[in-house]
Amino acid sequence: MARLLELKGLSKAFGGLTVIDDLDLVVNEDEIVSVIGPNGAGKTTLFNLITGIYPPDAGEILLDGENLVGLPAHRITSKGVARTFQTLRLFLNMTVLENVMASQYGRTKVGFARAMLRTPGMRREEREIRARAEEKLAFFGQRLMGYRWDQPAYSLSYANRRRLEIARAMATEPRILLLDEPAAGMNPAETQELTELIGKLRTEGGYTILVIEHDMHVVEGISDRVIALDHGVKIAEGSFEEVATSEQVVEAYLGLSGTAAK
Amino acid sequence: MSEFSQTPGIPEAPEARIGVDEWVEQADERRARARGPLALAARGVERMPPSVRLLVFLAVASSLPFWLNEGDLFSYGLFTLLYATLALGLNVVVGFAGLLDLGYVAFYGIGAYTYALLSSDHYGIHWPAEVTIPIAMAVTALFGLGLGLTSRRLLGDYLAIVTLFFAQAFVAFTNTANPTIAGKGLTGGSNGIGNLDPLTFFGYQLTTTKQEYFFLVLVFALAATGLYFINQSRTGRAWRALREDPLAAEVMSIPVNRLKILAFMMGAATAGLCGAIFAAIEQATVSGNFTVSVLITIYAIVILGGLGSIAGVVLGAVVINVTFQFLAPQSDHPEIKRWLFYGTILLLVAMMRPWFRPLIVIAGTVAFGFATHAIVAAAAPASWTAGHAVDAGSPSRAKAIADWVIIPVGHPGFRTYTYIGLVAAIVGLRALKGWWRTVGLIPVLYLTAIVWENALAPNPAVTALILFGAMLVALMTVRPQGLLGTARVEIV
DSSP: OOEEEEEEEEEEEETTEEEEEEEEEEEETTOEEEEEOSTTSSHHHHHHHHTTSSOOSEEEEEETTEEOTTSOHHHHHHHTEEEOOTTOOOOTTSBHHHHHHHTTGGGOOOOHHHHHHTOHHHHHHHHHHHHHHHHHHHTTTTTTOGGGGGSBGGGSOHHHHHHHHHHHHHTTOOSEEEEESTTTTOOHHHHHHHHHHHHHHHHTTOOEEEEEOOOHHHHHHHOSEEEEEETTEEEEEESHHHHHHOHHHHHHHHOOHHHHOO | OGGGTTOTTOOOOHHHHHHHHHHHHTHHHHHHHOOSHHHHHHHHHHHSOHHHHHHHHHHHHHHHHHHSOHHHIIIIIIHHHHHHHHHHHHIIIIIISOOOOTTHHHHHHHHHHHHHHHBBSSSSOBOOHHHHHHHHHHHHHHHHHHHHHHTTTOOHHHHHHHHHHHHHHHHHIIIIIOOEETTEESSOGGGOBOOBOOOEETTEEOOSHHHHHHHHHHHHHHHHHHHHHHHTSHHHHHHHHHHHOHHHHHHTTOOHHHHHHHHHHHHHHHHHHHHHHHHHHHTOBOGGGGSHHHHHHHHHHHHHHOTTOHHHHHHHHHHHHHHHHHTSTTOSOTTHHHHHHHHHHHHHHHTOSSTHHHHHHHHHHHHHHHHHHHHHHHHSOGGGGOOOOTTOSSHHHHHHHHHHSOOOSSOTHHHHHHHHHHHHHHHHHTTOOHHHHHHHHHHHHHHHHHHIIIIITTOHHHHHHHHHHHHHHHHHHHOTTOSSOOOOOOOO
16 A cells, blocks of 8 residues: 555654654555544644644655645645644634635635636636535535535534534545544534544545544544554554553553552 | 543533534524614615625715715715725725734825826826826735735734834825935925826826716726625635634645735735825825824724625715714814714614603603703803804704703803713713613703713814714624624634
């Protein structure tokens, strides 16, 4: 399998606190890889480094062999890395459809002059943007369809906001999709639905997926491979069973086996 | 694997969030149910498609020259359109992209001075307007680029202060620095530059107010259409996205810095266009026309109308400019300000529910006024009721008003004390509830009339500013998003 995303010796410290420490990580094409780890393990920082929100202190981030380090965030996204946010950062006062249309900026090219004149080319591109947005929203079944398109994003339920975040990321036409805790705040039925959706994202959407998740049912259900982080260091890697039974992982979550397991 | 089912860190509070969602979901309904003439008017405009809205406005605007005289057309028509176009440009920066640009008025000035330098006797250059106006727009856009570069690093308050410096530096430069170039002060110092060429396009000269007005109708229509189209495009969406959340916008492939600078440049070019036209119409340009007070007026237009709403900004320009012109000390129609004032108060009172409450208040105020007047006339020296209303339109009307309102002659402290008393009474009124407030409103309204007749009407310039402040305070309480703006919901 071809390596799509490869991190080599990635490090990041905030002041004296090392958050990511000499991390190597590979995501192959068409793979679903989960990143787990206790709070503060550096999972979200890892996503922030890959998407260019923070520059790494050392190391390389290769997408299909091309180094992304130093590129501004919007260029990285245009190259094919899209993400969702754990804390939900939708454009709340824009409509559902507009959210998904806005994120196609890097994939479209009509400038302000043509927009002001509303040239035929501009209108064609605008139709394409809309069609693509509708297509991405249709991916979620009836959840984000119909009358919801013209509603402001703030009016969506929490689970639908999470879905819209995914749709918005999909609209940037990424090769790899980084999902930051997609099941956070969802009830068991919604979590089950999301697990199926992530599988569908790979089979029907053709995305390679790197996901941070705390819900171990989701992790078990979707992952080809699981990577466990603690204090910015990879402590285990392999199938879900391997990682879940790894002594180091249990220790990271629950403390030293001898003392804390009362 | 079962030990993972209770993993720490899963947010367990969907209930609280659902509550927020329900509240938010009802926002539209609540807005739709809102009553009162303002809400009705706003909904009416909202239902019209934008093209119809523009055509209706243009039809009304084009009819003005046929029923307004030259002077009125100049102050009510021409300047409303000029301010509307100017505010549309500011709306791009502040409304669409959400950047607090306090240097905007300097671009207006730069446009005016560019026209003055290239189409006047100052340097003996007499380029026609079809050359000068595009140059003025390009020059201001370049300055916009320069100022926009600061927005790469500065946010919020910092950006506001730095851009405000720019505005002040522009006034200081044109007024005081006035560098000598080619044997002449570049900007003409405090006298500015005079004797500018009238607007001349391809040999055709616009000389009358009517011609200039129709030219402005055209400019306004083009600017409004162009800016509306851009707001509906990929660029407009990107501006809104970066206003909502710059970090998320950047991660969603939007080059935030480039778009901020583009917003600055578009705004600046619009201001430059207005500045050049303004200079040509006035046939002179002085730095005093580009001070912070003009900036505040443009901001008030945008805020009153509703940030980000093109129709709202136009409505704001109409309201603010027309009010200002009626309250101008040298206004041709000094009597109209009284109708506006009492009309607004009546309108506000009429919005009270249930229906008979306004009747009680109005009847009570009239009766209270006559009673008070009769008591003062009987008990106090004649000088206390000897005054006449100013700018009433006719002597009999002035007398009629003075028969109801106490207008003393030769009691200079009176208007000061009543003014302070009115402010205190309004604050006090807020402490009353229900019917007590309705009853308390009666003397307060009468006091308002006294303050208006004694203090405000004779000093329209000050009154304009006071009413202006009161208007914005009222707007902030009733409709913080502006007349036609969309309420923005902030949730976390």
